[in-house]
Amino acid sequence: MPDNDQDNRPDPDTLLARIEAEAERAKKGKLRIFFGACPGVGKTYAMLSAARMLHEQGSEVVVGVVETHGRSETARLVEGLELLPPKLVAYQGRELREFDLDAALARKPALILVDELAHSNVAGSRHPKRWQDVEELLAAGIDVWTTVNVQHLESLNDIVGGITGIQVRETLPDRIFEQADEIALVDLPPDELLQRMKEGKVYLAQQAERAIRNFFRKGNLIALRELALRRTADRVDAQMREYRTDQAIETVWQAKERLLVCVGPGAGGDRLVRSAARLAGDLHADWIAVYVETPALQRLSDANRDKILRTLALARELGAETATLAGQEDAQTLLAYAISRNASKLVVGKSLRTGLSRMLRAPLSDRLSALARDVDVYVVAHEVEAAPAGEVVAMPLELELEPARGWKVQGYAWAGGICALTTVLAKLVLPWFDLANLIMFYLVGVIWVAASYGRGPAILGSILSVLAFDFFFVPPPLSFTVADTRHLLTFFIMLAVGLTISTLAANLRYQARIATYRERRTRALNELGKELAGALMAEQIVETARHHLESLFQAKVCILLPDADETLRSPTPLPTHKDLPLDPAIAQWVYDHQQPAGMGTQSLAGHPMYYLPLKAPMRTRGVLALLPSQKRLLFLPEQARMLETLSGQIALALERVHFVEVAQDALVRMESERLRNGLLSALSHDLRTPLTVMAGLADSLPLAGPPLPEAQAEIAQAIRAEALRTSILVSNLLDMARLQEGQVQLKREWQPLEEVVGASLQTLAVPLARHEVVVDLPADLPLLAIDSVLMERVFCNLLENAAKYTPPGSRIEIGARNEGDRVSISVADNGPGLPPGREDMLFEKFTRGQDESAVAGVGLGLAIVRAIVEAHKGTVRGETRAEGGARFVISLPAGEPPVVPPETSV
Numbered sequence: 001m002p003d004n005d006q007d008n009r010p011d012p013d014t015l016l017a018r019i020e021a022e023a024e025r026a027k028k029g030k031l032r033i034f035f036g037a038c039p040g041v042g043k044t045y046a047m048l049s050a051a052r053m054l055h056e057q058g059s060e061v062v063v064g065v066v067e068t069h070g071r072s073e074t075a076r077l078v079e080g081l082e083l084l085p086p087k088l089v090a091y092q093g094r095e096l097r098e099f100d101l102d103a104a105l106a107r108k109p110a111l112i113l114v115d116e117l118a119h120s121n122v123a124g125s126r127h128p129k130r131w132q133d134v135e136e137l138l139a140a141g142i143d144v145w146t147t148v149n150v151q152h153l154e155s156l157n158d159i160v161g162g163i164t165g166i167q168v169r170e171t172l173p174d175r176i177f178e179q180a181d182e183i184a185l186v187d188l189p190p191d192e193l194l195q196r197m198k199e200g201k202v203y204l205a206q207q208a209e210r211a212i213r214n215f216f217r218k219g220n221l222i223a224l225r226e227l228a229l230r231r232t233a234d235r236v237d238a239q240m241r242e243y244r245t246d247q248a249i250e251t252v253w254q255a256k257e258r259l260l261v262c263v264g265p266g267a268g269g270d271r272l273v274r275s276a277a278r279l280a281g282d283l284h285a286d287w288i289a290v291y292v293e294t295p296a297l298q299r300l301s302d303a304n305r306d307k308i309l310r311t312l313a314l315a316r317e318l319g320a321e322t323a324t325l326a327g328q329e330d331a332q333t334l335l336a337y338a339i340s341r342n343a344s345k346l347v348v349g350k351s352l353r354t355g356l357s358r359m360l361r362a363p364l365s366d367r368l369s370a371l372a373r374d375v376d377v378y379v380v381a382h383e384v385e386a387a388p389a390g391e392v393v394a395m396p397l398e399l400e401l402e403p404a405r406g407w408k409v410q411g412y413a414w415a416g417g418i419c420a421l422t423t424v425l426a427k428l429v430l431p432w433f434d435l436a437n438l439i440m441f442y443l444v445g446v447i448w449v450a451a452s453y454g455r456g457p458a459i460l461g462s463i464l465s466v467l468a469f470d471f472f473f474v475p476p477p478l479s480f481t482v483a484d485t486r487h488l489l490t491f492f493i494m495l496a497v498g499l500t501i502s503t504l505a506a507n508l509r510y511q512a513r514i515a516t517y518r519e520r521r522t523r524a525l526n527e528l529g530k531e532l533a534g535a536l537m538a539e540q541i542v543e544t545a546r547h548h549l550e551s552l553f554q555a556k557v558c559i560l561l562p563d564a565d566e567t568l569r570s571p572t573p574l575p576t577h578k579d580l581p582l583d584p585a586i587a588q589w590v591y592d593h594q595q596p597a598g599m600g601t602q603s604l605a606g607h608p609m610y611y612l613p614l615k616a617p618m619r620t621r622g623v624l625a626l627l628p629s630q631k632r633l634l635f636l637p638e639q640a641r642m643l644e645t646l647s648g649q650i651a652l653a654l655e656r657v658h659f660v661e662v663a664q665d666a667l668v669r670m671e672s673e674r675l676r677n678g679l680l681s682a683l684s685h686d687l688r689t690p691l692t693v694m695a696g697l698a699d700s701l702p703l704a705g706p707p708l709p710e711a712q713a714e715i716a717q718a719i720r721a722e723a724l725r726t727s728i729l730v731s732n733l734l735d736m737a738r739l740q741e742g743q744v745q746l747k748r749e750w751q752p753l754e755e756v757v758g759a760s761l762q763t764l765a766v767p768l769a770r771h772e773v774v775v776d777l778p779a780d781l782p783l784l785a786i787d788s789v790l791m792e793r794v795f796c797n798l799l800e801n802a803a804k805y806t807p808p809g810s811r812i813e814i815g816a817r818n819e820g821d822r823v824s825i826s827v828a829d830n831g832p833g834l835p836p837g838r839e840d841m842l843f844e845k846f847t848r849g850q851d852e853s854a855v856a857g858v859g860l861g862l863a864i865v866r867a868i869v870e871a872h873k874g875t876v877r878g879e880t881r882a883e884g885g886a887r888f889v890i891s892l893p894a895g896e897p898p899v900v901p902p903e904t905s906v
Contacts, residue, residue, distance in 0.1 A: 029138040030181040033117070034147045037228040038221065040196060041188040043147040044068070044115055048077035051113055051145065055081060062109040065099040067116055084112070089122045095821065096122050101133045104142070111143045118152035118170040131172045150228040153177060160224065178235070185232045190221035257285030260343040261315070262292065262334050262364065265304035268349055268380075269311035275380045276347045277318040289315035289322045290337060292330040309600065331367040338375055347378045411453025415461035418445040423468045435473055442469060447501055451508075462499050521642055524552055528646060532653035539571050541657060545650045553643065555628040556580055559614075560587050561621070561654070568623055580627060581608050587623045594620050612643070614651035621654040694723040721766070746790070746871055750783040750897050753825070757814055759788075760795035767800060770808040776815045783897040784823060790868045797861035798827040798888050805886075806831030823894050828887035833880035842878055
């Protein structure tokens, strides 16, 4: 008998993996989350209180970022703790205070407080989310304390939105919550929270009144509180199960009620799961519906397998978690799973077997009751259900695990023949062997029959061997009469050994066939993975996947991929599948909702095809549609798991190809941009000289001789104007090429804005002559550290645009104002304004506004403006004025100009 202590030893591989995980976890910092139902319950206050106690005990505590929201009690708790200076980040003309991750990593305290884990960082920060900052702190070995509300958990976001009617935008992945080393629940009853709201301890008076009418309604608070309590309880339950697994504890701890219901092919499965659902509801417990597939159950008929699938689907509808287990013995497999999930109650159906059948094999409920020490067993009565007439047993897998009827008849014939041959051989060797030795010949024959033809022929062979041994060898010979009664014991032992060996050999044969099928399935997965890894286009992936899936599942297969408009289409023609009952509307629904539909599902179950979304890590990549020749080939547990694995491989391959295409397109665009910039630069250099000569010749024509007639003078003036306009265009092309290649180096000097604006107005004196230009530059404008040549180009382009796109006589206004650490400059007109919805697009290269055909240009001016302004660490935007016209606003950093020492008299 095995030693119990030896049986309870933990698995060495599991123990090694746990040690490695603990060693890896020891290198990282520890995360503690103060978790609450909603704002105002006191999470930040509890975090600061605990931090102050730790600080008073001599521990190193640094406040990275804490949001007090104007609460004086919370602000007082920060006093005395080391504060990490915030990082000032410029955003849309304002300066925001953000958590300084680099300073925290450089400081590397033992513990840092980082409030509001779900906070979104300002655009341009290293990480878009604060929880990513915290991950970097933990990786550096720094302990972190933080706060989270229940509505910020990604998995509960839609539930909270349905309760409160408010969609929370800032969320964090549930894995961050699950990986936390400690969860501290901060709870406050709804009435007390509402009283705090009314007293102004959460928000200011007007904000509090508005919040109470909307998000902070009492019903909302009760629901959010329940969500927070349940989520915390689930977290604690998971920790307890992990601890029990680590410590190899097999007893069930009754810390939380959890039911496990075992469904099977027998009658009354629906009644069983409904009874379990009612029991779970009465006990306020979680429940799991489990089907245990033993070797005997793998030979079930299609009707019984469909019944099991329907029962599991009903359990899911009633709120159960479902699982399919594989094992040699149902009671032991079920009990081991119940212990691993810490289930306190087992629910099974009452057996309908009676008489000898019940005596030969005890019902599942009796066997569970005998084995279960810490688990309660509930037995639910079944209604009597008649088996369908003419039921035919079908094979559950594509590989026939049992021989066909003709093969079985041949096996029984071989059993009789082997018995006869063994008898002849035994008769020949009888002079040299005792009777006891002859039994071994018959047992060898039984083993061969069992290994070759299965259990039935082997049992027949065992019985025939005993009869032949009695008739031909036991005195008196050629008679079934036994002279010595001691031979009766020999007969019984011989029959028992023969039956046992035949059963074991048949089981081994059956398991070998199952192993062969699983090896084929693994080989198919590997072959598909290799071919998908070598595919370079989506069409290749679709063809490869279709070929493999059709052979594995004996089904017609169609794979639909989304186009640029997110509409599903087949990337390859399917000439052999024109008779497919494919419904594009159902496939589109599956793609949009990321849920399976069609045959065997809860959505449009009457449709003959099965639609499965191809989910990849980043997004859903398409829809897989199958029309199986037999339904069981898709929905048997092993087949379903195989289809899920294959669909995941296909989705990953499609995502890989997509990103390869994106990278190739980006590379092509970069190369095209480089070539275009090089061409523009070369053309600009070659065109500038002849254009300058043309403008000079046009200026010299009136000076070369007698005064020109009026018509010729106008022609000379037109030549000069077009030459200058083309020269400005070439300059823009050259500037854009240089800016794109990064060849422009800013020559910053402290300049007054008036000089740059004045130089621009002088350059554009001719185009602006027919417009009213108003300049309003306050006297208190500070000096700006700018490249005067490039900034002059900025104002020239803006003023030229204003002159081109407004009618003669229009008003052009240039203004500026001091905004502290920044200076805002505007160029406005009273013309037609900017095209609606294209305000930002106008700053892209070769993009123009309205009336493009009527106005000369190539659309580079505003692109150059943005490039130069951004090179000065500034921003520029365009907008349509409320009173009419367009306005472009430039924001530049003011800086600190150098102090000029006062002149001293000599």
